[in-house]
Amino acid sequence: MHEILAEFGWPGWSLVGEDGALAAWVLIQHADLDPALQDRGLALMRGAVAAEDADPGDLAYLIDRVLVRQGIPQVYGTQLRSGPDGEITPATPIEDEANVDERRRAAGLPTLEEYYEEFRRAVAGEPSPAPSASARD
Numbered sequence: 358m359h360e361i362l363a364e365f366g367w368p369g370w371s372l373v374g375e376d377g378a379l380a381a382w383v384l385i386q387h388a389d390l391d392p393a394l395q396d397r398g399l400a401l402m403r404g405a406v407a408a409e410d411a412d413p414g415d416l417a418y419l420i421d422r423v424l425v426r427q428g429i430p431q432v433y434g435t436q437l438r439s440g441p442d443g444e445i446t447p448a449t450p451i452e453d454e455a456n457v458d459e460r461r462r463a464a465g466l467p468t469l470e471e472y473y474e475e476f477r478r479a480v481a482g483e484p485s486p487a488p489s490a491s492a493r494d
Contacts, residue, residue: 369410
């Protein structure tokens with residue numbers, strides 16, 4: 358991924374299609390042991406989203422992932438933890454939590470409560486309901 362980012366920039370929809378862009382995001386999103394890769398990917402993905410060549414929802418997740426790694430409040434509340442009692446909490450506090458749903462909506466994400474419910478079902482091993490139409494479809 359380091360070489361791809363260096364040679365091509367963010368592998369956006371126009372370069373690799375939706376599946377390829379999603380795969381690149383997944384690799385970088387979960388590259389917690391390579392902070393330099395996450396930071397470089399984040400910088401490039403911001404530009405790709407601005408150019409409408411990448412998913413703003415994916416960017417929201419990457420922004421929060423990097424902020425949580427740094428111990429900084431997250432913007433979109435995408436990084437959650439489940440305690441031993443099943444209580445769901447943000448991995449780090451959410452910046453301006455009163456307005457988080459507006460930011461989530463702008464990125465094409467469901468409300469925070471809908472996301473919490475989806476997370477609860479996943480932790481419990483329950484199937485998710487059929488996806489609804491969203492800006493990410």
